C-alpha cells in the first residue's frame with residue numbers, strides 16, 4: 001500500500017491508476033510548460049486541443065475503431081444518455097429493443113418511455129433478482145437499435161459475450177466495463193460510458209457513435225442534446241469538462257503504455273476476479289449473488305451468512321484500510337469493485353482479510 005493511501009473498492013467514483021494521479025500532481029500547477037494549471041487553460045488553446053485529440057486517438061487505437069465511428073465527450077453522465085439515445089435515434093413509427101438486466105437498464109427503459117417512444121423489453125432477468133444475463137434473446141429485425149447494459153454494476157453481472165442482434169445496431173451502456181476487455185466493434189451502433197468507473201473522474205461521459213446514425217438526429221432538438229453538435233465541434237461546442245477529459249487521456253495513455261493494451265488488461269482483470277471468486281467458491285461463509293456464468297469481472301457481489309455479519313465485515317474492513325465494500329443501498333450485501341485501476345496487490349490483501357474474517361467469525 002502506498003503511503004497515506006488505502007485500498008479503494010468503491011463502485012464509482014472509483015480508484016484511478018496511481019501513476020495517473022502522480023502525473024496529475026506533477027503537472028497540476030504548470031501544465032506542459034504553459035505556466036498554468038490544466039484547470040486554468042483555455043479549451044480553445046493548442047494545449048487542450050492536443051489533450052482531446054490524443055484522448056480520441058488513443059480510444060480509437062485501444063478499441064480498434066475505424067473511421068465509421070466518432071468518439072465524443074458529453075456531460076450529464078451515462079444518465080443523460082438514457083434520454084439522448086431515444087431522443088436522437090428513435091422516431092415516430094420506430095421501435096427499439098431493450099434488455100433489462102438491472103437498475104441501470106431499468107432507468108434507460110424508463111427514460112425512453114417518458115418520451116413516449118415505442119420500445120420492446122425483449123428479455124429481462126428481473127424474475128430472479130437480476131442475478132443472471134438472459135440467453136437466446138430474439139431481437140426484432142425492424143428495431144432501430146437494441147440496448148443492453150454490458151456490466152451491471154449493482155448486481156455484479158456482465159455479458160460474457162455480446163448477443164447476436166441479426167444486424168440491428170447494438171447500443172451498450174459500458175459505464176462500468178469499458179476498456180476492461182477487447183471486443184469487436186462491428187455489431188455496435190453506439191457505446192457510452194460515464195468516465196467515473198473505469199476511465200477517469202466524474203464529469204464526462206464517452207460516447208462512441210457510428211457515423212451513419214448521426215443522420216437520424218433531428219434538427220429540432222436543442223443543440224446541447226444533439227449528437228451532431230458534439231461530432232461537428234469535436235466535443236467543444238461549449239466549454240467541455242477539461243480536467244475530466246485530461247484525466248481520461250492519462251488513463252488511456254496508462255492503458256497503452258503501462259498495461260500494454262486491452263488483451264493484457266483483460267488477462268489481469270480475469271486474474272483479479274478469479275482471486276476473489278475462488279475465496280467465495282471455496283467457502284460456505286461467503287456466497288456470491290450472481291449466477292456463475294454471468295459473473296462480473298468488475299463488481300464482485302457477495303453476502304455473508306447474516307446481515308449483521310455483512311455489516312461487521314464492512315466495518316472491520318474499513319478499520320483495516322479497505323474502503324467501498326458495502327453493497328449498493330438497493331440490494332445490500334457486500335461488493336468489491338475491482339476496475340482496471342485496482343492493483344492485484346489490493347485484491348490479494350482483501351483475500352487475506354476475508355479469510356481471516358471467516359476464521360474469526362465463521
Ligand SMILES: *Cc1c(COP(=O)(O)O)cnc(C)c1O
Pocket residue numbers: 012076077078079080104149151152153173174175176194195197
Ligand atoms: C454508474 C452507472 C450509471 C450512471 O452513471 P452517471 O454517470 O452517474 O449518470 C449508468 N449505467 C451504469 C452501468 C453505471 O454503472
